[in-house]
Amino acid sequence: MPTIRIPTPLRSYVNGQSVVTLQGSTVAEAVESLLVQFPALRPHLTNSRGELRPFVNLFLGENNVRDMQGLATPLGENDQLLLIPSVAGG
Amino acid sequence: MLPDLSRDEILRYSRHLLIPEVGLEGQKKLLASSVLVIGTGGLGSPVALYLAAAGVGRIGLVDFDVVDSSNLQRQVLHGTRGIGTLKVESARARLLDLNPEVQVDIYNEPFTSANAMQIARDYDVLVDGTDNFPTRYLTNDLCVLLGKPNVYGSIYRFDGQASVFYAKEGPCYRCLFPEPPPPGLVPSCAEGGVLGVLPGTIGTIQATEALKLLLGIGSTLVGRLLLYNALDMTFEYVKLKKNPNCKVCGPHPEVTELIDYDAFCGVPGRDHDDGSAGMEWDISARELAARIRDGAKIRLIDVREPHERSISSLPGEELIPLGQLASRLHELDSTQEMVLFCKSGSRSTRALEILVSAGFKRVKNLRGGINAWAREVDPSLPIY
Numbered sequence A: 001m002p003t004i005r006i007p008t009p010l011r012s013y014v015n016g017q018s019v020v021t022l023q024g025s026t027v028a029e030a031v032e033s034l035l036v037q038f039p040a041l042r043p044h045l046t047n048s049r050g051e052l053r054p055f056v057n058l059f060l061g062e063n064n065v066r067d068m069q070g071l072a073t074p075l076g077e078n079d080q081l082l083l084i085p086s087v088a089g090g
Numbered sequence B: 001m002l003p004d005l006s007r008d009e010i011l012r013y014s015r016h017l018l019i020p021e022v023g024l025e026g027q028k029k030l031l032a033s034s035v036l037v038i039g040t041g042g043l044g045s046p047v048a049l050y051l052a053a054a055g056v057g058r059i060g061l062v063d064f065d066v067v068d069s070s071n072l073q074r075q076v077l078h079g080t081r082g083i084g085t086l087k088v089e090s091a092r093a094r095l096l097d098l099n100p101e102v103q104v105d106i107y108n109e110p111f112t113s114a115n116a117m118q119i120a121r122d123y124d125v126l127v128d129g130t131d132n133f134p135t136r137y138l139t140n141d142l143c144v145l146l147g148k149p150n151v152y153g154s155i156y157r158f159d160g161q162a163s164v165f166y167a168k169e170g171p172c173y174r175c176l177f178p179e180p181p182p183p184g185l186v187p188s189c190a191e192g193g194v195l196g197v198l199p200g201t202i203g204t205i206q207a208t209e210a211l212k213l214l215l216g217i218g219s220t221l222v223g224r225l226l227l228y229n230a231l232d233m234t235f236e237y238v239k240l241k242k243n244p245n246c247k248v249c250g251p252h253p254e255v256t257e258l259i260d261y262d263a264f265c266g267v268p269g270r271d272h273d274d275g276s277a278g279m280e281w282d283i284s285a286r287e288l289a290a291r292i293r294d295g296a297k298i299r300l301i302d303v304r305e306p307h308e309r310s311i312s313s314l315p316g317e318e319l320i321p322l323g324q325l326a327s328r329l330h331e332l333d334s335t336q337e338m339v340l341f342c343k344s345g346s347r348s349t350r351a352l353e354i355l356v357s358a359g360f361k362r363v364k365n366l367r368g369g370i371n372a373w374a375r376e377v378d379p380s381l382p383i384y
Helices: A008-014 A027-037 A039-045 B007-012 B023-031 B044-054 B087-098 B116-120 B133-146 B198-215 B261-265 B285-293 B306-310 B322-331 B346-357 B369-376
Strands: A003-005 A019-021 A056-060 A080-085 B034-038 B058-062 B103-107 B125-128 B150-156 B159-165 B224-229 B234-239 B299-302 B338-341 B363-366
Touching: A008 A039, A008 A080, A008 B322, A027 A039, A027 A056, A039 B322, B023 B198, B034 B044, B044 B058, B044 B087, B044 B198, B058 B087, B087 B103, B116 B133, B125 B133, B125 B198, B133 B150, B133 B261, B150 B198, B159 B198, B198 B224, B285 B369, B322 B346, B338 B346, B338 B369, B346 B363, B363 B369
Parallel strands: A003 A080, B034 B058, B034 B125, B058 B103, B125 B150, B299 B338, B338 B363
Antiparallel strands: A003 A019, A056 A080, B150 B159, B159 B224, B224 B234
């Protein structure tokens, strides 16, 4: 099943896990399965229309899904998504 | 023709002169070049130190803060003697001690749309070492408008990001993150903490990239985002592409002048967040103490992480970390009066929003958090 890596700033919303197993064959389905498991993460990832918010990115391999087919990008069984949030600390 | 190096300079920079990619010509270039470092904190410290050591002829420093004891765990540009002094003054003294041959220009003022263009215009490269979103977006837009490279780095706990955003050659920061997050959604280092050496790692990468840009050598991070994790000791890269709809560097830009996000959408998240949820939702530490003394039944909800309780805690408090709050609302009674608190008021403001949107009305935010309680009510508690 596909997985997603959760960056440190968002781990408190997923019980501290660094990797979460997902379900679905597209990025949209996988993200929804993540948010059903962890509803507190929803405001960080998607807006009311279900679109990715402008301060987070999902990468599949080294490519931004926005540069692929967006949330419709197909996901394989062994694919791993990488969540990259904007971080301001300096 | 660039000026020749003096005998002293030849000795000082001899290890550079020995590298064919730098050499005498490269060192002359560095001495004739300029870099503006925005922020002299965790990232700005190693950036400024290494650029001064490398002989970058003119270094500009922008900051309007004073050195605080809590800075010194990572901000190696400053020292204990400098506590309470202006960061830009403390930084300039250290840099000139390291290399008296470089010129250090300081700007002890907030970096805003009003002064950014004027300050940055004459520098070759800008380095983003700020600690907040408004200045990061300002720096990005400024670099796009001026056609200059923006050497980016950011940090949180054990995670670091670095890139070079240079719209002439690749994507800008807005191509990756079109808009900043709303208030309080992303924790700052002041709330979440940061490993002291992390900005050292990311800052030296930024300094490296700045030098490569000035020298015109190597492959920079243009079009790539570096992701570093200190805990796992991993370096990864992802590809960044120019966003054809980018608001500032796309073919039809909406952003054609500088924006102060502070001013019109009130994005906080600064290291120096005031910890206020707004007047009507706040309670001061003194007021809360007086109400408790008068016998008011108030539930004190601590929304910090469990490990923070060993630093300081309030008598009778109940811990519900912010990340768990939404799923533990059933533990709270909306008819009962509650005060939410965290370290300095930022996370509790977010918690308050969650409760208010769930219909809670008898709830307040402890303005300034437990640190304000330590300052105003119980000096036996440490401030962290």
